Amino acid sequence: xxxxxxxxxxxxxxxxxxxxxxxxxxxxxxxxxxxxxxxxxxxxxxxxxxxxxxxxxxxxxxxxxxxxxxxxxxxxxxxxxxxxxxxxxxxxxxxxxxxxxxxxxxxxxxxxxxxxxxxxxxxxxxxxxxxxxxxxxxxxxxxxxxxxxxxxxxxxxxxxxxxxxxxxxxxxxxxxxxxxxxxxxxxxxxxxxxxxxxxxxxxxxxxxxxxxxxxxxxxxxxxxxxxxxxxxxxxxxxxxxxxxxxxxxxxxxxxxxxxxxxxxxxxxxxxxxxxxxxxxxxxxxxxxxxxxxxxxxxxxxxx
Amino acid sequence: xxxxxxxxxxxxxxxxxxxxxxxxxxxxxxxxxxxxxxxxxxxxxxxxxxxxxxxxxxxxxxxxxxxxxxxxxxxxxxxxxxxxxxxxxxxxxxxxxxxxxxxxxxxxxxxxxxxxxxxxxxxxxxxxxxxxxxxxxxxxxxxxxxxxxxxxxxxxxxxxxxxxxxxxxxxxxxxxxxxxxxxxxxxxxxxxxxx
Numbered sequence: 001x002x003x004x005x006x007x008x009x010x011x012x013x014x015x016x017x018x019x020x021x022x023x024x025x026x027x028x029x030x031x032x033x034x035x036x037x038x039x040x041x042x043x044x045x046x047x048x049x050x051x052x053x054x055x056x057x058x059x060x061x062x063x064x065x066x067x068x069x070x071x072x073x074x075x076x077x078x079x080x081x082x083x084x085x086x087x088x089x090x091x092x093x094x095x096x097x098x099x100x101x102x103x104x105x106x107x108x109x110x111x112x113x114x115x116x117x118x119x120x121x122x123x124x125x126x127x128x129x130x131x132x133x134x135x136x137x138x139x140x141x142x143x144x145x146x147x148x149x150x151x152x153x154x155x156x157x158x159x160x161x162x163x164x165x166x167x168x169x170x171x172x173x174x175x176x177x178x179x180x181x182x183x184x185x186x187x188x189x190x191x192x193x194x195x196x197x198x199x200x201x202x203x204x205x206x207x208x209x210x211x212x213x214x215x216x217x218x219x220x221x222x223x224x225x226x227x228x229x230x231x232x233x234x235x236x237x238x239x240x241x242x243x244x245x246x247x248x249x250x251x252x253x254x255x256x257x258x259x260x261x262x263x264x265x266x267x268x269x270x271x272x273x274x275x276x277x278x279x280x281x282x283x284x285x286x287x288x289x290x291x292x293x294x295x296x297x298x299x300x301x302x303x
Numbered sequence: 304x305x306x307x308x309x310x311x312x313x314x315x316x317x318x319x320x321x322x323x324x325x326x327x328x329x330x331x332x333x334x335x336x337x338x339x340x341x342x343x344x345x346x347x348x349x350x351x352x353x354x355x356x357x358x359x360x361x362x363x364x365x366x367x368x369x370x371x372x373x374x375x376x377x378x379x380x381x382x383x384x385x386x387x388x389x390x391x392x393x394x395x396x397x398x399x400x401x402x403x404x405x406x407x408x409x410x411x412x413x414x415x416x417x418x419x420x421x422x423x424x425x426x427x428x429x430x431x432x433x434x435x436x437x438x439x440x441x442x443x444x445x446x447x448x449x450x451x452x453x454x455x456x457x458x459x460x461x462x463x464x465x466x467x468x469x470x471x472x473x474x475x476x477x478x479x480x481x482x483x484x485x486x487x488x489x490x491x492x493x494x495x496x497x498x
Binding site: 024031 | 310382384385387395396398400401431435436437
């Protein structure tokens with residue numbers, strides 16, 4: 001494949017293959033020598049126009065664990081502050097023989113644009129509210145590790161669905177792998193167009209969570225909240241917070257997930273995040289082997 | 304018959320059957336004897352097969368050593384995909400399989416097993432993969448077939464059968480566990496399969 005912008009063009013088989021590879025990568029990371037020469041000689045460039053710590057470090061580590069060279073470009077310290085366009089930035093970097101760009105941008109569709117500007121491979125590390133495919137893959141990987149397979153799983157995703165690229169990518173990926181997704185939010189934050197095969201929408205938290213194998217809380221994006229989507233944070237908390245009371249409706253061993261960073265005691269009850277059913281830290285850990293697998297498949301596979 | 308070579312599907316014509324099931328059985332037995340002889344027993348020995356057909360061969364050799372010496376010999380599985388030096392050998396979609404070496408290889412004598420020894424590049428990758436798992440006291444190489452055309456200063460310590468070939472030929476090892484029968488066959492490359 002030439003890119004991972006979203007899951008369009010990725011078959012179920014190739015996605016399962018990436019998850020299988022992630023399992024091997026995860027074994028590599030458990031060894032005393034946590035490194036393989038698989039991407040020796042490749043140069044990978046992180047291009048981050050939006051703040052991110054965990055995703056950037058996770059990609060950087062993934063690349064290094066496979067012996068690739070890594071450059072990191074953050075817009076705050078770059079020529080973009082001098083007015084350089086995205087296209088010029090990418091063309092400039094491409095001349096330095098970059099094999100793969102990892103792009104994080106606040107604008108939906110930015111990674112697609114980068115992909116048009118370059119012959120190098122492109123991985124979307126989050127573009128606006130559109131997609132964050134490696135997050136969805138690491139969520140799928142975490143579920144697969146715990147349940148063996150995603151076939152027949154019911155996953156509730158609760159919170160600010162409207163502004164969430166994580167919700168969109170999961171709603172695209174998990175049904176491809178055989179799971180059912182229920183998106184839950186107040187009506188103002190629940191865009192109707194997300195309804196699809198294997199994806200249902202509801203404004204009722206109890207309904208979303210009932211019988212779920214996992215409940216994923218989304219970060220309430222406070223910086224986007226001053227625009228009348230919610231009457232008050234108090235009301236949101238009272239109606240949509242994922243807490244121990246919510247979890248009573250889910251299956252007994254249902255997992256608690258969150259893509260981070262969390263607003264503790266807002267979208268998720270603080271204690272619940274530390275509960276033994278919480279796999280939030282496991283999600284972070286799984287980010288590295290999953291991104292290793294994605295980079296390996298893009299760079300070594302033929303497009 | 305079609306073969307996937309360097310990610311390209313190629314057609315090849317059957318030429319000859321080189322080994323029968325009994326030949327393979329005898330070769331495995333002889334390799335097991337030689338391993339025991341060279342290592343003065345089976346103490347501290349472990350057998351590691353390289354994906355795909357090295358794995359059943361390794362299991363057979365380990366089993367034979369147990370029969371001959373009465374000593375358990377741990378055996379493991381090695382995938383060398385992440386250690387390849389020639390990425391053109393990887394197909395459209397790389398398949399990475401699990402390495403399972405459920406014992407500490409440090410200070411052990413390791414016998415690495417593969418079906419065919421050709422350029423030596425798989426063996427080279429296998430050496431790197433093993434050394435990343437620990438520090439064995441020695442690594443030896445056993446192969447069912449040595450077909451010539453070495454490109455690296457690596458040679459096998461134990462060889463089931465030497466079969467000089469041309470580069471236009473393909474040596475196909477079939478094993479009961481992976482292919483439903485035991486045989487070694489020779490094919491001649493014809494060309495790329497289109498479409």
